[in-house]
Amino acid sequence: MQTSFPKEDIKVLLLEGLSATAVENFRRAGYSQIELHAKSLPEAELKERIADAHIIGLRSRTQLTADVLSHAKRLMAVGCFCIGTNQVDLVEASKLGIPVFNAPYSNTRSVAELVVAEAIMLLRGIPHKNAQCHVGGWDKSAVGSYEARDKVLGIIGYGHIGTQTGVLAEGLGMRVLFYDIEAKLAMGNAHAVASLDELLERSDVVTLHVPETPATKMMFGREQLEKMRKGSMLINASRGSVVDIEALAEALKSGHLSGAAVDVFPVEPKGNGEAFVSPLVGLDNVILTPHIGGSTLEAQDNIGVEVSSKLIRYSDNGSTLSAVNFPEVSLPEHPQSRRLLHIHRNVPGILSRINDVFSGENVNINAQFLQTDAQVGYVVIDVSADEAKANELKAKLAAIPGTLRTRILY
Ligand SMILES: NC(=O)C1=CN([C@@H]2O[C@H](COP(=O)(O)OP(=O)(O)OC[C@H]3O[C@@H](n4cnc5c(N)ncnc54)[C@H](O)[C@@H]3O)[C@@H](O)[C@H]2O)C=CC1
């Protein structure tokens, strides 16, 4: 059967040094055109490489803006091999009929472990003591060193990472408070607080685990830092845009905060070779890490399998389960049928136009699936038809005004 995109013609572009598990998974599924890059690409090169790609896989550095997406003439799916999807213009992708997938849990544990370890390091004043030893100093004082037991950890954003962090911290005997904009089930002995201010006033260590959204951009500025307890500590492993980093540097220099651990920055180098610049550089009460909260081999291997499997399933079968910007359908296999996909703008009248295409045709519709969201309608039709008829139907579907994409899967 001549499908719209035979597997051997499907180009998979994988950026940012994705795990070998992703590549193996694509190969096992029969995809042979895989282009691998160890880093994110400069924008001009990205536009060039994406032009004929059908599938793209990336992590947090690659920015898929509307402008970049406009160069992607054949793109059918995007895989974010991470949790955050803020690096992709999801609305634009949706308008273009491109589903975006991610791995919502695969690196959760890695981030939570790092955060709890950093809380202990900060409470013990290790960044400063470590820096002293490296220049021949010997600061054996207990001043400013505390056990984690009985200290208050304040978690902002009590989702997957926030809850895991809370559970691990309670295992150390910490008391856990959390603030979230949604009502959340408290794990263990954690307590929800009524306001962000209350959390800041009561916590010894504050840790941020919110996604990047318009509401969280710069949500943590001078005002919030001032409300934190004197001598308390801040951890940010969420997104660099969430914290006013200049104000954080001032709070650390003034001694209002006694330490911080920061994994994410407003501007991050694009690759391992590029210089890292930040107002926090040189402050010896700060742990700086290069956005590696989720970078463990376990997490990356799991993410490689998880996201590539979602992309392969969409490409082979049409299922969009767990897409973050697209109507979700989980489709059964109907190998005796031809499967046609129709992705369209969600405007009135399209479904009847689709049905008109099939009425009067001598084909049996074996199954039809429809799912819509505010922007997009996604229809999958399984028909008994020979190859020529399937291609004819596809052409008629493609001619319906409002159509974004059509495909014959098999
Ligand atoms: N440093 C790293 O390597 C990594 C960073 N991340 C970042 O961590 C973020 C959180 O990840 P998950 O816990 O998996 O997400 P999640 O979606 O499970 O949880 C986020 C929580 O934040 C809450 N929230 C949203 N806006 C808020 C606001 N304005 N104030 C208070 N709470 C708010 C949500 O209601 C939700 O409960 C990701 O979006 C990503 O940006 C994720 C993985 C690795």
Ligand SMILES: O=C(O)CCC(=O)C(=O)O
């Ligand atoms: O692995 C990465 O590049 C990004 C990790 C992260 O921030 C995420 O999963 O959201």
